[in-house]
Amino acid sequence: MSRIRQVGMAAGTFSVALGIGFVMQNGDALASRFGNEEAATQPAPFSEPVEQEVAISPDVTIESPLIEDDAISVAQGGVLMTETPELSKPEATVIASVVLPDSAKVPVVQEAPVQLAALETEEIPAVENDLTETVEVDCVPTMGAAVGSVASVTLSVSAPCHVSSAFTIHHQGMMFTAMTNDTGEAEITVPALAEVAVMIAAFENGDGAVATATVPDFADYDRAVLQWQGDSSVMLSAYEGDAEFGDESHIYASNPGDVSRIETGTGGYLVRLGVKTVDSALMAEIYTFPTGMMASDFEVMLVAEAEITTGNCGQELNAQSLQFSPTGQTAALDLTMIMPECNAVGDFLILQNMFEDLTIASK
Numbered sequence: 001m002s003r004i005r006q007v008g009m010a011a012g013t014f015s016v017a018l019g020i021g022f023v024m025q026n027g028d029a030l031a032s033r034f035g036n037e038e039a040a041t042q043p044a045p046f047s048e049p050v051e052q053e054v055a056i057s058p059d060v061t062i063e064s065p066l067i068e069d070d071a072i073s074v075a076q077g078g079v080l081m082t083e084t085p086e087l088s089k090p091e092a093t094v095i096a097s098v099v100l101p102d103s104a105k106v107p108v109v110q111e112a113p114v115q116l117a118a119l120e121t122e123e124i125p126a127v128e129n130d131l132t133e134t135v136e137v138d139c140v141p142t143m144g145a146a147v148g149s150v151a152s153v154t155l156s157v158s159a160p161c162h163v164s165s166a167f168t169i170h171h172q173g174m175m176f177t178a179m180t181n182d183t184g185e186a187e188i189t190v191p192a193l194a195e196v197a198v199m200i201a202a203f204e205n206g207d208g209a210v211a212t213a214t215v216p217d218f219a220d221y222d223r224a225v226l227q228w229q230g231d232s233s234v235m236l237s238a239y240e241g242d243a244e245f246g247d248e249s250h251i252y253a254s255n256p257g258d259v260s261r262i263e264t265g266t267g268g269y270l271v272r273l274g275v276k277t278v279d280s281a282l283m284a285e286i287y288t289f290p291t292g293m294m295a296s297d298f299e300v301m302l303v304a305e306a307e308i309t310t311g312n313c314g315q316e317l318n319a320q321s322l323q324f325s326p327t328g329q330t331a332a333l334d335l336t337m338i339m340p341e342c343n344a345v346g347d348f349l350i351l352q353n354m355f356e357d358l359t360i361a362s363k
């Protein structure tokens with residue numbers, strides 16, 4: 001390839017890259033150079049080829065593909081042209097079609113696409129959970145009752161807003177203090193004192209729950225209850241048959257027996273209900289005897305006793321007895337007395353007439 005074609009290709013490449021931008025930014029200077037007194041009108045943005053009138057001086061011609069015989073191309077002001085000194089033409093107006101390269105076109109402004117924010121799927125913050133837990137409906141305690149063996153009822157208490165809290169169970173006049181765990185739950189087995197057993201759980205702020213259960217084997221048992229408040233050191237003793245104090249058949253807190261004595265028909269058993277560690281707790285002891293299962297005559301002497309201690313000596317003692325027979329008969333007795341002075345610490349008092357002895361005739 002000749003030097004003329006090499007120069008023409010270089011100038012052409014340069015003019016295509018810079019031509020339009022140069023004309024748009026230096027319209028006045030170009031107009032002066034090419035004989036126009038006014039600056040060229042700046043073209044509007046477009047994307048299709050447009051026709052444009054260009055004033056051509058007699059000594060300048062537009063160079064459209066360059067050939068070897070053409071004169072040397074010269075880039076002036078960013079416009080590609082060739083000098084042809086031998087030609088002398090009158091000034092003429094030439095209609096030329098100018099096609100802009102994509103890189104030189106004025107970009108069409110487009111609106112930014114609307115982007116939807118991604119929905120977060122994170123868990124609700126802990127504070128929201130805390131607020132949900134304070135909703136009143138979530139704080140209402142509930143209690144279920146399931147009938148168990150030996151005419152008993154197992155209570156299941158759920159109180160999520162009363163964690164590690166004391167509450168009172170009420171049943172047929174018997175009252176004792178219970179406690180929820182660190183999740184607000186509690187499970188307690190209670191000897192039934194009625195065939196249709198109604199149980200109430202009451203918290204200090206007035207919240208509570210009720211549960212009812214029908215106990216089909218209630219009529220098979222005699223039951224006696226001794227209840228008190230605080231550390232009074234009272235107890236219920238059942239002397240079965242000819243038992244003496246401390247014998248195997250002397251049923252009390254230190255020798256309560258168990259359900260196996262009921263199942264074998266040899267005697268009764270005792271349970272203590274209440275949480276002693278709570279201040280002024282309500283305590284209850286319940287003795288159960290299988291009256292309907294005895295095949296021979298049997299007698300049980302029921303006694304309320306109180307140990308004289310440094311904590312109750314000289315103090316007022318309050319206690320109550322409750323007794324329930326298989327026939328549905330009930331009896332209750334309240335006791336209020338002043339304990340002996342502290343020089344009698346270690347002795348026991350027999351609290352007379354708090355219960356009716358049981359006399360079971362064989363069937």
